[in-house]
Amino acid sequence: MAHTKLAIKPINTNFSLKDKIYDSLKQAITSMNIYAEDAELRLDERRLSEKLEISRTPVREALARLEQEGLVHIVPRRGVYIVRKTKAEMLEVVTVWAALESTAARLVIEKATDDEISSLRTMFITFEGDKAKAHIDEYSETNIEFHQSILRLSQCNLLCDLADNLFIHMRSIRDRTIAEQDRADRSIIDHLHIIEALEKRDADLAAQLVREHSMNLALHIEKHADYLE
């Protein structure tokens, strides 16, 4: 049915250039492999603004936000550099992640329905048995999804937001470590135990299992992540 009135303009006037650039840069940084030998860690205000065909001002504001967030480091009159976390810093990230996610697990028990919790279980049915090793890439995605689901089901926005920021750094590690040894299998077992604890509504146990699961990653990084200087 044709409208008699000019139908639109719900066009977003609410997102300014700087927001778009911020999202765009963040996405770009997130999806690049920061720790590769030949990674291009240098950003150039002017080149960026020319490439995006806008002026430097909004680019600068976006970069300032990224710096506040810890993704880039701005050196006065030298340039903007993507931050590489040291091993020590990465261990801190994982530690804080553990804190956030285990608290999320407690909240899930308070707030989530049985259905929501059991939805976690269905995420893993495709990996029953030995399939995990065979489909590492898929599993890695599911793995990430699982952890983010716990955050989401906690219904605590602050928790989600903080965790999201940490996740940017976690992701690059997880991708590297999940393929090593039998970590994928071990990971699934851990996850199933966590789900069981949630289903039993045992807050202390769930929190403990979630924390230990993350801290195992920390131990692994401590031992094996030599590519972090």
Next chain:
Amino acid sequence: MAHTKLAIKPINTNFSLKDKIYDSLKQAITSMNIYAEDAELRLDERRLSEKLEISRTPVREALARLEQEGLVHIVPRRGVYIVRKTKAEMLEVVTVWAALESTAARLVIEKATDDEISSLRTMFITFEGDKAKAHIDEYSETNIEFHQSILRLSQCNLLCDLADNLFIHMRSIRDRTIAEQDRADRSIIDHLHIIEALEKRDADLAAQLVREHSMNLALHIEKHADYLE
């Protein structure tokens, strides 16, 4: 004694205008009572830049950082507003705080020396007995110091940084709530129990006590903080 060598200048060339403005604004916002009826929540780029006798650009960059941090909200073409947390948001802040501090407590047990832990105890000797109620203001400071000490002794910078940001919001609540009822006394008792757990190097207990202590604040806010809309 006079030096024979020219003694100095490791002078920081690293602090630009925007950094100073950022610090200055943050300090100002932190120390004002955001929740007072007549609080001036509106900021004006132009007025600020005129008052500080600089251009708008660095002011804008400072404000952008503060927005990223959640202290102010910038509404396009409307203005910049200091953020008032709602009750729900404040409860989230306290929840996340609990997560961070209880993890810090675990780390204290791993990393702090006996001396460092016992230094926590000495903070409270002046408030032995019934003195807490009589010196509410002093106690409020000690209270804050106690919690920050736990973070600091965890030797985890990320934990400290995140907690500091939350603390800005916690502070305004604590100042209001500590004077109510017998919360000061209760608070001291909690703190002493926490210290005992740390001294016994009982990580699970310490983490639990710290978390419960904070969550009690959450319950109190839930019930009594009607000034949060």
Next chain:
DNA sequence: GCCTGGTGTATTGTATACCAAGGAATGTGA
């Protein structure tokens, strides 16, 4: 050959001008 200082260039920091959008004040007609 090495040290010292100058100079040029690249890059970010800051200032300023102009724009667009929202909202309030004002005017106008019923």
Next chain:
DNA sequence: TCACATTCCTTGGTATACAATACACCAGGC
């Protein structure tokens, strides 16, 4: 008196010009 349109002011958004600094390179003197 009220509803509505118009105007204007306020305010943040963007673009651009200029200033300041870091670094590389080079020339000249010892």
